[in-house]
Amino acid sequence: MTDHVGIDDIALATTGLVVDLGVLAQAHSVDPDKFYVGIGQSEMSIAGEDEDVVSLAAAAVQTIADRTDISGVRTLLLATETGVDQSKAAGVFVHGVLGLPPNVRVVELKQACYAGTAALMMARSLVCSDPSEKVLVVAVDVAKYDVGSGGEPTQGAGAVAMLITADPSILRIEPKTGVHTDDVMDFWRPNHRTTALVDGKFSIEAYMRSLEGAWTDYRAHDGFAYDDFDHFCYHQPFTKMANKAHAHLVALNGGDADKAEIAELMGPTQTYNRRIGNTYTASIYVGLLSLLETVPADLAGHRVGMFSYGSGSVGEFWSGTVVPGYQLHLDPELTATVLDGRKAIDHEAYLHLHDFALPIDGTSMKIDERAARNGFRLAGVDADRRQYERFEPTSAVLG
Numbered sequence: 001m002t003d004h005v006g007i008d009d010i011a012l013a014t015t016g017l018v019v020d021l022g023v024l025a026q027a028h029s030v031d032p033d034k035f036y037v038g039i040g041q042s043e044m045s046i047a048g049e050d051e052d053v054v055s056l057a058a059a060a061v062q063t064i065a066d067r068t069d070i071s072g073v074r075t076l077l078l079a080t081e082t083g084v085d086q087s088k089a090a091g092v093f094v095h096g097v098l099g100l101p102p103n104v105r106v107v108e109l110k111q112a113c114y115a116g117t118a119a120l121m122m123a124r125s126l127v128c129s130d131p132s133e134k135v136l137v138v139a140v141d142v143a144k145y146d147v148g149s150g151g152e153p154t155q156g157a158g159a160v161a162m163l164i165t166a167d168p169s170i171l172r173i174e175p176k177t178g179v180h181t182d183d184v185m186d187f188w189r190p191n192h193r194t195t196a197l198v199d200g201k202f203s204i205e206a207y208m209r210s211l212e213g214a215w216t217d218y219r220a221h222d223g224f225a226y227d228d229f230d231h232f233c234y235h236q237p238f239t240k241m242a243n244k245a246h247a248h249l250v251a252l253n254g255g256d257a258d259k260a261e262i263a264e265l266m267g268p269t270q271t272y273n274r275r276i277g278n279t280y281t282a283s284i285y286v287g288l289l290s291l292l293e294t295v296p297a298d299l300a301g302h303r304v305g306m307f308s309y310g311s312g313s314v315g316e317f318w319s320g321t322v323v324p325g326y327q328l329h330l331d332p333e334l335t336a337t338v339l340d341g342r343k344a345i346d347h348e349a350y351l352h353l354h355d356f357a358l359p360i361d362g363t364s365m366k367i368d369e370r371a372a373r374n375g376f377r378l379a380g381v382d383a384d385r386r387q388y389e390r391f392e393p394t395s396a397v398l399g
């Protein structure tokens, strides 16, 4: 048994295409500052015809495999709410296209945007009980709402892969957590829909209630006090949500929320999400990576409070401390290349992709259109069987 367990490597992947929210604002005759300033989003990653949660997850894991030894991984937990099959786990497709060895257990987890944290906690338990275990956790989603709906500017797509081990190089996960479940209908996606339904204002309220419940539970289980934290990182369906959440946490702890101070504290966790959009399960981990990669100061020894929220709803508050030397295991230049390397598309191209769907009548389709730039793509579907392929990443992504 050990409790020195945590994130040994962490990597981001996103799509090859991007829409500036100014383009969407113009199409809807809305002031672009409603998106840029009001909800805190500047761009959204858009999945091309040949991109889905499998191609994104494979790319994120490959980034880890390129720099860290993943041999000996015996578990791959993939969290998503935009899976590609009702039965087969997306992680099994990832396992296949990456050519991982057969002695790996693979499973998919779902609870809206929370499931990545469930996977992380399960991974932690596996490694705590046997420190020789290594677990790959992937949080990945393609966030899609109806055109013209309130959620439309908060779409996005991306994956975060994390390698969980004993004696981790980046973030040590601390044992105390606080949890909260509440059966509410704030955001959901029935099986027959490709786009999510959301009661936007109510979802903000439900998020706040969940934060309050999880924080209260965390403190009741001997969790650290508010003043023991150096940073906080929140699930960000849109980046401004983190500011609202943190103001609520400050108030819960008897403080007075100064907007400018909160914006400064949240800023480093929002840099990447602001450019990618909502990635559902991955969003909080995109925030963590953003914090670790964009703050120039050495964060070694700093404690980060993490609040993970999944509508419906489940919330969990947990914490981690940054491991000295973590910078040596991150690659902010690669992340910048991945973001800057996306191809900007216009409103018409975005609408085409929003409507694009694979056949649902069993007919085959070969996907010739190439949007993916990160080494993995969906090449088509043959009699309801998805076909994935690996290719040499474009030089923009290789850096």
Ligand code: COA
Pocket: 031, 032, 033, 034, 035, 037, 038, 039, 150, 151, 152, 153, 154, 186, 187, 198, 199, 200, 201, 203, 204, 207, 237, 238, 309, 311
């Ligand atoms: N300049 C600057 N700010 C502006 C603005 C402008 N021109 N126009 C509006 N704003 C601000 C508003 O004041 C508001 O700020 P506030 O939240 O601090 O009050 C913000 O922009 C949003 O405006 P609002 O009128 O509330 O937008 P909306 O009715 O389109 O709804 C959401 C916003 C977030 C509810 C909507 O985008 C949504 O449903 N998103 C999905 C929610 C989600 O993902 N939930 C998942 C569960 S967490």
